[in-house]
Amino acid sequence: MGVPPLMVLFSMVGFGSLANSQQLDLWHTLLSAAAIYGMPGQVAMLELHATGASALAVIAGVSMANLRFLPMTVVLIPLFAVDDRWYRLRFLVVQTLSVNSWTHCREILPEMDASVRMGFFAGFATLCFLGGLIGAALGWVLASTLPAVVTLVLVFLNPAYFIFLFSCNTRPDIVCALVLGVIMGPPLYLFSSDWGLLLCGLIAGTLGFLLPRLAERN
Amino acid sequence: MSITLLIVLSALATYVWRAGGVIIGARLPVQSALFHWLSCVAFALLAGLMSRVLVFPAGVLAETSLSARLAAMVVGFSIFLLLGRRVVLATLAAATVFGMLIYTGF
Numbered sequence: 001m002g003v004p005p006l007m008v009l010f011s012m013v014g015f016g017s018l019a020n021s022q023q024l025d026l027w028h029t030l031l032s033a034a035a036i037y038g039m040p041g042q043v044a045m046l047e048l049h050a051t052g053a054s055a056l057a058v059i060a061g062v063s064m065a066n067l068r069f070l071p072m073t074v075v076l077i078p079l080f081a082v083d084d085r086w087y088r089l090r091f092l093v094v095q096t097l098s099v100n101s102w103t104h105c106r107e108i109l110p111e112m113d114a115s116v117r118m119g120f121f122a123g124f125a126t127l128c129f130l131g132g133l134i135g136a137a138l139g140w141v142l143a144s145t146l147p148a149v150v151t152l153v154l155v156f157l158n159p160a161y162f163i164f165l166f167s168c169n170t171r172p173d174i175v176c177a178l179v180l181g182v183i184m185g186p187p188l189y190l191f192s193s194d195w196g197l198l199l200c201g202l203i204a205g206t207l208g209f210l211l212p213r214l215a216e217r218n
Numbered sequence: 219m220s221i222t223l224l225i226v227l228s229a230l231a232t233y234v235w236r237a238g239g240v241i242i243g244a245r246l247p248v249q250s251a252l253f254h255w256l257s258c259v260a261f262a263l264l265a266g267l268m269s270r271v272l273v274f275p276a277g278v279l280a281e282t283s284l285s286a287r288l289a290a291m292v293v294g295f296s297i298f299l300l301l302g303r304r305v306v307l308a309t310l311a312a313a314t315v316f317g318m319l320i321y322t323g324f
Binding site: 028032041045055063066067068070071076077087097099148153156157160163165168174177178180183185200202204208209 | 221222224225226227229232233234235238239240242243244246247248254257258260261262264266267269271272273278281287290291298306309312313316320321
């Protein structure tokens with residue numbers, strides 16, 4: 001249970017360090033980590049801002065880079081299975097949603113009593129969120145003292161961890177979608193850096209959904 | 219535009235996806251085909267993102283060689299398969315190999 005907040009912390013160390021190197025002060029580093037709270041979007045904001053892109057281009061770039069939150073939230077919310085009294089609270093807790101909390105809670109929540117699921121998610125995701133803020137602050141403070149190899153390993157840790165974590169899935173349709181996603185992600189990014197990821201999700205996800213079902217029918 | 223306002227607007231542009239997910243997800247039955255299809259889309263999108271980050275990274279990782287990143291993942295994945303799907307062990311193995319390779323200038 002301690003690993004996910006630590007992974008968020010490690011990946012945010014990389015972000016804090018990057019933000020410092022691009023002359024973003026600590027307050028704005030923490031603000032973007034907490035308010036955007038989605039690594040590809042945070043990095044897109046830093047890089048687009050540094051290249052002098054227009055405000056509209058930065059905002060659109062960040063939004064596109066974090067588009068994954070839509071399908072992630074859509075398939076997380078039904079697991080909460082709470083009554084309508086708590087509907088509004090869901091809009092608050094989704095701010096703490098990250099790939100880490102999402103992946104773990106998708107595994108854990110279905111095995112829990114429906115009445116405690118959202119409370120569990122809120123606590124778990126907030127712990128990850130706080131880990132992220134501590135990591136961003138640490139990364140910013142240590143930016144000039146961390147050896148380059150350490151920063152690189154910390155940044156590498158995150159995608160590697162998720163690839164292995166995803167590989168634990170056993171549902172045939174999810175496994176198929178994951179394999180196709182890994183294969184299609186890079187070429188579709190070359191095809192379109194803006195839309196490649198969305199295309200990858202739609203094409204690989206749809207094929208992953210359909211192929212095992214078609215194979216079962218035959 | 220001030221950087222504070224830019225961050226706040228960027229955050230709102232991200233939150234739109236989260237809020238949209240709450241609105242759509244509240245009407246989605248867990249056992250429906252649509253739920254399973256969207257789960258596949260979400261996982262495929264994340265897998266594509268992680269694979270893109272490893273093959274065509276942005277930021278500091280772009281300074282490292284593709285062969286170092288892929289070799290580290292191959293070692294990590296071999297350990298993952300051989301030692302009973304232990305995620306943390308596989309991640310640490312991949313990270314150690316990656317660190318050693320870039321430290322030695324590979």
